[in-house]
Amino acid sequence: MLNKQDKLDLMFQALADPSRRSMIERLSKGPASVSELAKPLTMSLPAVVQHLQVLEASGLVRSEKVGRVRTCRVDWVALQTAEDWMMDRRRTWELRLDRLGDFLADQTKG
Amino acid sequence: MLNKQDKLDLMFQALADPSRRSMIERLSKGPASVSELAKPLTMSLPAVVQHLQVLEASGLVRSEKVGRVRTCRVDWVALQTAEDWMMDRRRTWELRLDRLGDFLADQTKG
DNA sequence: CTGTTTGTTAAGCATATACTTAAGTATCGC
DNA sequence: GCGATACTTAAGTATATGCTTAACAAACAG
Numbered sequence A, B: 001m002l003n004k005q006d007k008l009d010l011m012f013q014a015l016a017d018p019s020r021r022s023m024i025e026r027l028s029k030g031p032a033s034v035s036e037l038a039k040p041l042t043m044s045l046p047a048v049v050q051h052l053q054v055l056e057a058s059g060l061v062r063s064e065k066v067g068r069v070r071t072c073r074v075d076w077v078a079l080q081t082a083e084d085w086m087m088d089r090r091r092t093w094e095l096r097l098d099r100l101g102d103f104l105a106d107q108t109k110g
Numbered sequence C: 001c002t003g004t005t006t007g008t009t010a011a012g013c014a015t016a017t018a019c020t021t022a023a024g025t026a027t028c029g030c
Numbered sequence D: 001g002c003g004a005t006a007c008t009t010a011a012g013t014a015t016a017t018g019c020t021t022a023a024c025a026a027a028c029a030g
Helices: A004-015 A018-028 A034-038 A045-058 A076-109 B004-015 B018-028 B034-038 B045-058 B076-109
Strands: A061-066 A069-074 B061-066 B069-074
Touching: A004 A018, A004 A045, A004 A076, A004 B004, A004 B018, A018 A034, A018 A045, A018 A061, A018 A069, A018 B004, A018 B076, A034 A045, A034 A069, A045 A061, A076 B018, A076 B076, B004 B018, B004 B045, B004 B076, B018 B034, B018 B045, B018 B061, B018 B069, B034 B045, B034 B069, B045 B061
Parallel strands: none
Antiparallel strands: A061 A069, B061 B069
């Protein structure tokens, strides 16, 4: 089984490549086939398929094959996991600032 | 100059490593020195410094050296850039769902 | 059945990443 | 000044990543 840390590794790694992000951008507008995803990119089809494998391994994208066409779509629940990590960090920071503010207010009062 | 895509590459790449994320987690609780960041990690100090360089190159972390101590902190504005990219994708998707909803509603009406 | 479309598999290669150890530099405390 | 502290730099290495081309497979269209 893949723990949460490993999933975050794979997700952020998947998002770290501009071609893969462009694939996700395309998919956020709706499902697409492999060749539709490949069309705007300047690389070979196998390269696109490899990027797709990275995206699927990360959980960010799912796909199913019907006939000879593989249709891909974003898994928004998975993307949420990555967003959550960042929001959690921001929240920790904000809490810290709140406590710091309280402390400074006490100092002023005292 | 580094364009927005390159910055996103570096940020997501920086976030793709569990050691670097743990460093950010530590820093979200407040500034820390290099050796404080190194303490919970099981790697050599130079390795930690290399991770720190990746974080700084990405813009997610800033640091300044005073005397012999380098103090590091998270740049929250930079982290926002990565969050924004994800939220933009989600927003595109939600808009699409809205339009789809409108379309289906029209179909029902007509 | 045959050719075209759509994707898959395999192998190879150049570069990047994530470490390591060893050796150096610059404070700071006494 | 002198030892300890807090990094920093350099060099080397093993594995991972991002491609490529060539060859294969399956499904649909005529």
